[in-house]
Structures are given as C-alpha cells and as structure tokens.
Amino acid sequence: MPPYPPYTPPDFTRPDLAAAPPVHTEAAPRDGVLPPGFHATSNHPEYVHLGGGRWFLAAESRMDAVLILEDETLRVVEPRLVRKGERVVVGRTENGEEGIYVHTTGFDAPAEAGGDKFTFRSRGTRETPFSRSYDELYDILRHDRDHGYIVWVLGPAVAFDRDSRDAMARLIEAGYCHALLAGNALATHDLEAALFHTGLGQDIYTQALVPRGHYHHLDVINEILRHGSLARAIAELGIGDGIIRACLERRVPVVLAGSIRDDGPLPDVITDSRQAQDAMRAHARRATTVIALATQLHAIAVGNMTPSYRVLDDGTVRPVHFYIVDMSEFGADKLANRGSGQARAILTNVQDFMVNLWHNLQG
Known part of the structure; x- marks a missing residue:
C-alpha cells in the first residue's frame, strides 16, 4: 500500500453544491493583466462547476495563480503568464456559491469519536518527539x-x-x-x-x-x-x-x-x-x-x-x-x-x- 492516506472527494450531491451555478469566466484584457474579480488559487484541490453537475478538478493548484478554462480543460497559470483573451475564472467565494469549490479535507483521517476538547501538546514544538x-x-x-x-x-x-x-x-x-x-x-x-x-x-x-x-x-x-x-x-x-x-x-x-x-x-x-x-x-x-x-x-x-x-x-x-x-x-x-x-x-x-x-x- 502507498504510504499516504486515500483521497475523499467532495460530495457534490449536497444540496448547496447541487444547486451551485456554473462558473463564470472573463477574457484577460491584455497579456499579464487579469479581469476584475479573478479567482486566486490556493494549493488545495480546487473544483469548478461547468453546469449540469459536472465538477472539474484542476490537475494541479498552487498559491497565487489563476484558473484558465479552455474547452472544458482547466489550467493553473501565474498571472504574469496569462495571455490576452484567455478565459480567466472569476469569483471570490470558495464553497460553490460562484461555481468554485476549494476542498481542504480530502486527506483528513476520520474524526475520532469521544475525543477530548482540551489536550496538551497539540502543536509541534522543539520538545515534540519526532x-x-x-x-x-x-x-x-x-x-x-x-x-x-x-x-x-x-x-x-x-x-x-x-x-x-x-x-x-x-x-x-x-x-x-x-x-x-x-x-x-x-x-x-x-x-x-x-x-x-x-x-x-x-x-x-x-x-x-x-x-x-x-x-x-x-x-x-x-x-x-x-x-x-x-x-x-x-x-x-x-x-x-x-x-x-x-x-x-x-x-x-x-x-x-x-x-x-x-x-x-x-x-x-x-x-x-x-x-x-x-x-x-x-x-x-x-x-x-x-x-x-x-x-x-x-x-x-x-x-x-x-x-x-x-x-x-x-x-x-x-x-x-x-x-x-x-x-x-x-x-x-x-x-x-x-x-x-x-x-x-x-x-x-x-x-x-x-x-x-x-x-x-x-x-
């Protein structure tokens, strides 16, 4: 078995995500310049909704880049590399409200039932055993x-x-x-x-x-x-x-x-x-x-x-x-x-x- 946890994708049948609108794009006005309201990516898995319940995962995502949508294909591009006319995903929300969903819990382990609300040593420090x-x-x-x-x-x-x-x-x-x-x-x-x-x-x-x-x-x-x-x-x-x-x-x-x-x-x-x-x-x-x-x-x-x-x-x-x-x-x-x-x-x-x-x- 690979030494990493399995990935759990979002549940797109959730009512809020099932009702999400298709993502909106706007053309870059010129090379290296983004349209107002552009969506800046994180390094988490990011999905966009193309309508009809079709959610696409960007094959890679990294911080401070943008999403370019081309023929139902997503590219992650640094702003300075965006070319005039490319369709840039716009939207500043992350929970489906504008057809964009940022998934932060895909690799999380299942929550332990009955865990204490207060614990010591919950953060790694120099005294943490490694x-x-x-x-x-x-x-x-x-x-x-x-x-x-x-x-x-x-x-x-x-x-x-x-x-x-x-x-x-x-x-x-x-x-x-x-x-x-x-x-x-x-x-x-x-x-x-x-x-x-x-x-x-x-x-x-x-x-x-x-x-x-x-x-x-x-x-x-x-x-x-x-x-x-x-x-x-x-x-x-x-x-x-x-x-x-x-x-x-x-x-x-x-x-x-x-x-x-x-x-x-x-x-x-x-x-x-x-x-x-x-x-x-x-x-x-x-x-x-x-x-x-x-x-x-x-x-x-x-x-x-x-x-x-x-x-x-x-x-x-x-x-x-x-x-x-x-x-x-x-x-x-x-x-x-x-x-x-x-x-x-x-x-x-x-x-x-x-x-x-x-x-x-x-x-």
Whole structure:
C-alpha cells in the first residue's frame, strides 16, 4: 500500500453544491493583466462547476495563480503568464456559491469519536518527539524513489558538516533525489568543502578556524568562474565528492536561484528572479515529496509553488508531502503562515537529520 492516506472527494450531491451555478469566466484584457474579480488559487484541490453537475478538478493548484478554462480543460497559470483573451475564472467565494469549490479535507483521517476538547501538546514544538515523523518519512522516500518525484530544497548548512554533506551525496547517489533547488551559497560551500575541507573557512569536521579561511569561498567562486561552469570545473579539478558532484554524476537537475547578497555568483546561478521562479516551478509542479532544510526564503518560495496534491495518470489523487527541517519553530511557522499549512516540521539541526536519514535508508 502507498504510504499516504486515500483521497475523499467532495460530495457534490449536497444540496448547496447541487444547486451551485456554473462558473463564470472573463477574457484577460491584455497579456499579464487579469479581469476584475479573478479567482486566486490556493494549493488545495480546487473544483469548478461547468453546469449540469459536472465538477472539474484542476490537475494541479498552487498559491497565487489563476484558473484558465479552455474547452472544458482547466489550467493553473501565474498571472504574469496569462495571455490576452484567455478565459480567466472569476469569483471570490470558495464553497460553490460562484461555481468554485476549494476542498481542504480530502486527506483528513476520520474524526475520532469521544475525543477530548482540551489536550496538551497539540502543536509541534522543539520538545515534540519526532520518531514517528522519521518513520513515516523513511516509508515515503522509499516509495517515492521509484514511484514519485523527490525534490530537496537545501540551505548551505548541509555542506558545513562533513557527515551531513556525505549523507546528502549518498542519498543522491542512491536515487532519493530527483531535483535539487538551492542558492549560490549551497553550491559554493559544497565546492569549498571539496577543495579546502572548510565551510566559510571553518574545518567541516573539527570546526577549527583555518588561517585566511575566510578567502576560501571567494577563491572557489573565482576558480569556478575561470573554468566557466560547475560541470567543467568539477571535471577539470578532479573533484570526486560532494553534493553538486553527485547531482551531476546522477544527472539530477540542479536549480540555483540567486539573491541580492550572493558573492560572485557562480556561473550556473540564475540571477533573473522570474527565470529562477520558472525553473524552480518546473520541479515543484512534479514533486510528490519536498524536503526543505535550513533555508527559510527558499522553503517559502517552493511552498508557494507546490500543490498539496497530485493527480496521477490513473486518476488517483495523492497528497504531496512537504517537510521543513530547521532548528527553529520560526521558519516552520512562517511557512505555514504563508499558506503552506500542510508542511510538516521536524525541529532539529540539519546535520543530525541528514545522518539519521542516511543511516536508515542505506542498503
């Protein structure tokens, strides 16, 4: 059995939904401009009523996009990508009043009878035990390695420790990563570790500060720029370990999105934010499991791009699993407050998380 709950669709025979009107659309007045009253999507399953009791589920939905209706086919499109004349779904209600229904409980477990109204420890915090979360994640990753699309969103902390860096590389080599999304820093410090055994000038095992080590990441960027690309530099410098090297060897797509602060950046970093968004979204739309490690801004960005569900080729609707791993509750709370309420937090340092994961998945 797949390691996720079955999907329960809405009951469209309910009187309120049976009486719902057909959805209304209006033409986009020009490229990138929406008609007044447009419907902005969530990352929950969204249905529109085409009349006669025919409700269509959008094959994917993500936050802050719009629905385009074409010949009884629904597309989810970012506003800037809408073309003049396309029929945009309009309506600001979500319970069928305007032919739009947002379904938030499709994967909920049946309510337990007689449950207490007041309980302690109902919210995950740093004192929450995560043993069950780990066990569920192991099962999900084993399943999705062969039957899904696993996307990792990495902050540079993963490369600052020898064991976590090695664990991530081995997971990639073992097929547990289908795409990697990160920024300039992750690649820079992964290659700094390969060439100097440091992360921002600190030994990645002993944590000892290396004299003039604060030059290392700048030297790495300069060296990669001299070679012209990550792939060429790794080959010509004979780099035989690390996260980026493992991705290139396994042909795992790597999307590096730049920021204002980036040193360099490396030649493979996408510095146009819209191009980076499109490149990241291509993988977020395919994701069945996302794991975001110690990177608040990238985690929130990918959370906004990722649906909470996926419609499989056989019509089955399955959940998209989203894990955020961080030392702080703040990052997890901020992600949830930005609309990714389905994200599950594991509050620990990423080094322990990565080593734990590899020890339980290897072999």
